[in-house]
Amino acid sequence: MSGPVAGGVTPDGPPDEVLDAYGAEGRPVWMGGAWRVGDAVVKQVDFLPETVWRAEALSALPDSPEFRVARPVRARDGAWVAHGWEAARLVPGEPDVGRQDDVLRAGAAFHEAIAHLPRPAFLDVRDDPWSHGDRVAWEELPGPPGAARLLEPLVRARRPVDLPSQAVHGDLPGNVLFAPGLPPAIIDWPVYWRPPSWAAAVAVADALCWHDASPALAERWAHLPEWGQMLVRALIYRIVTHEALNGPEAWTPDQVAAYRPVVDLAVTHARPAAG
Secondary structure, eight states, X not given: OOSOOGGGOOOOOOOHHHHHHHTOOSOOEEOSSSEEETTEEEEEOSOHHHHHHHHHHHHHOOOOSSOEEOOBXXXXXXXXXXXXXXXXXXXXXXXXXXXXXXXXXXXHHHHHHTTTOOOOGGGGTOOSHHHHHHHHHTTSSOOOSOGGGTHHHHHHHOOOOOOOOEEEESOOXXXXXXXXXXXXXXXXXXXXXXXXXXXXXXXHHHHHHHSOOOTHHHHHTTTSTTXXXXXXXXXXXXXXXXXXXXXXXXXXXXXXXXXXXHHHHHHHHHSOOOO
């Protein structure tokens, strides 16, 4: 979410003082959200408490045969942040949003590995459109009245659930990298405290809305706890976040058309079983 690029213009690269702080050598190359400098990736910090918490968590995470992570890099002075920038080791691979099941399997393995982490205190104070959408989805805040009339059937279908929460990755599609002969790599971790099946539902909803996934994808993962309710909350989260970012007048016919069948699918999954 850092380093916004307006009109396709590449932002300014990291200052020399940042490169010096991390000992990064080489010509900075823009990667669309971060800069590659030699074998490191540097990016501006969005929210300092989250950056520090995430760096501590990832630096202590054991290696796994099922996934890789981009290991955070300390600055020369031992801090995780230098001059408003963070750094991590470059991990080989490219995203492939067509490999939805592989993305979900990597996410499940990652969530199992981080299930022991305590709830981060920064979640109580983080304030951005994504956090707002998440809180609305879980009935911690009221939702907007409009949202292109997409929210009404979802809100009607939502009911209470009783599932344990943990730290999860809230944006898996596009943030799982694949490289031949290597486990998938998890990058750019936005931290949420929700059931892992919600994180999977967000990935499935995104794949259905934007990455040409078949409805069969939702069926293949319907064994996850409270699947229909997680899909409902995933869509509320994405819809409210979109409106918080762009305003209620920003909905295009194509965006509404992308969401409508997925909303219907989620509502169908959320219906109580007959009998």
